[in-house]
Amino acid sequence: MKKPALNVANKPRPAANVRRIRPTARPPVESILSRFNPADRTLLMSLLGAPAECVYNPIFRRSTWPGSDEDLPAFLTRPVPLVAEEADDPDYVAPTEVLTARAERTLFLRFNYCRYRVMRMLHAHRGRRLTLGATRDLLHWARLADRLRGDIVRANTSLVLAMARRSRNSSTEISELVCEGNLALLRCVDKFDVSRGFKFSTYACRAILASFSRAAAKSTRYRVQFPTPYDPALERSDYLDVKRERIEHECIDELKRILFENTADLSPVEQRVLSARFALGQSEEDAGRSGARRRTLDQVGVSLGVSKERVRQIQNQAMLKLRAELERRLLAAS
Numbered sequence: 364m365k366k367p368a369l370n371v372a373n374k375p376r377p378a379a380n381v382r383r384i385r386p387t388a389r390p391p392v393e394s395i396l397s398r399f400n401p402a403d404r405t406l407l408m409s410l411l412g413a414p415a416e417c418v419y420n421p422i423f424r425r426s427t428w429p430g431s432d433e434d435l436p437a438f439l440t441r442p443v444p445l446v447a448e449e450a451d452d453p454d455y456v457a458p459t460e461v462l463t464a465r466a467e468r469t470l471f472l473r474f475n476y477c478r479y480r481v482m483r484m485l486h487a488h489r490g491r492r493l494t495l496g497a498t499r500d501l502l503h504w505a506r507l508a509d510r511l512r513g514d515i516v517r518a519n520t521s522l523v524l525a526m527a528r529r530s531r532n533s534s535t536e537i538s539e540l541v542c543e544g545n546l547a548l549l550r551c552v553d554k555f556d557v558s559r560g561f562k563f564s565t566y567a568c569r570a571i572l573a574s575f576s577r578a579a580a581k582s583t584r585y586r587v588q589f590p591t592p593y594d595p596a597l598e599r600s601d602y603l604d605v606k607r608e609r610i611e612h613e614c615i616d617e618l619k620r621i622l623f624e625n626t627a628d629l630s631p632v633e634q635r636v637l638s639a640r641f642a643l644g645q646s647e648e649d650a651g652r653s654g655a656r657r658r659t660l661d662q663v664g665v666s667l668g669v670s671k672e673r674v675r676q677i678q679n680q681a682m683l684k685l686r687a688e689l690e691r692r693l694l695a696a697s
Contacts, residue, residue, distance in 0.1 A: 380419050382482065388493055390408070391495065391498050395498065399498070399502075403502055410481065415481055417478035419479065420558055423475075423479050462518050467557070470515055472557060512549075512553075519564070520545070523547075527541050618689075627681075633677055633681035634681075636681060639658045
């Protein structure tokens, strides 16, 4: 029986210019690695442990920028000005403003050229340890790529916010939409091919809208499974125990206040019995450190010179007075 043919036309295909390698280069020896600070070592290990990719452009192999005599690496790695007034490069505006088509093209070329140099460095040292010079160059190009990625993202964050505000999905919070849209924006920056002639916003809008749909679907599933509002206090397994303990402490404090003020009209004997039986005259630290400080009926009877049964009767009578006083205070408070 013949197997059905796969519908290749419907399968997602990666962009033709996206190049990707899995690094096999090894870290430098410990004597070289110790020369770098912890942040550089963390960045180096992430570069060696994750696949590296870039959107390749044929001009990366040229020595000069097309249409000028300027050196290509120098042009593509020129620092990007963050303030428009300080910009000496006519191809750029401040990243917080809307980029022109020319500025956007140059910014993406710089970004992908830095990633291309990272890939070249990793490919050149496949299966071998990195040298000191190679490690410095690798970190240099990786830091430049991260900085340029941040400039691109900052220049397009207003796109995510504008689309989130215009979204008609009332079931999802706008903060959640912005979060999902920013993640989609980061993925689009790494995959966008500027050589196709489209604006980045045209490419990113569809991905951002798709992320909004996923966020709405996830929110709907959550409301079906958990129809009540989320309460972080209920996530604690000891919530009831903590609440019960707090109520007990409040009752003990109230009883101490009643005994001290004697608003329940207790006799001196009743006060002595309650204080000895429940350690109400001690501090919480002393009472909690040893249970023996709470005297038994026999011990209280010996100190008062009466029987155990008589102590129980005095205790019950005093408790009735305290309960009546507590109920009176509760009614007055309500």
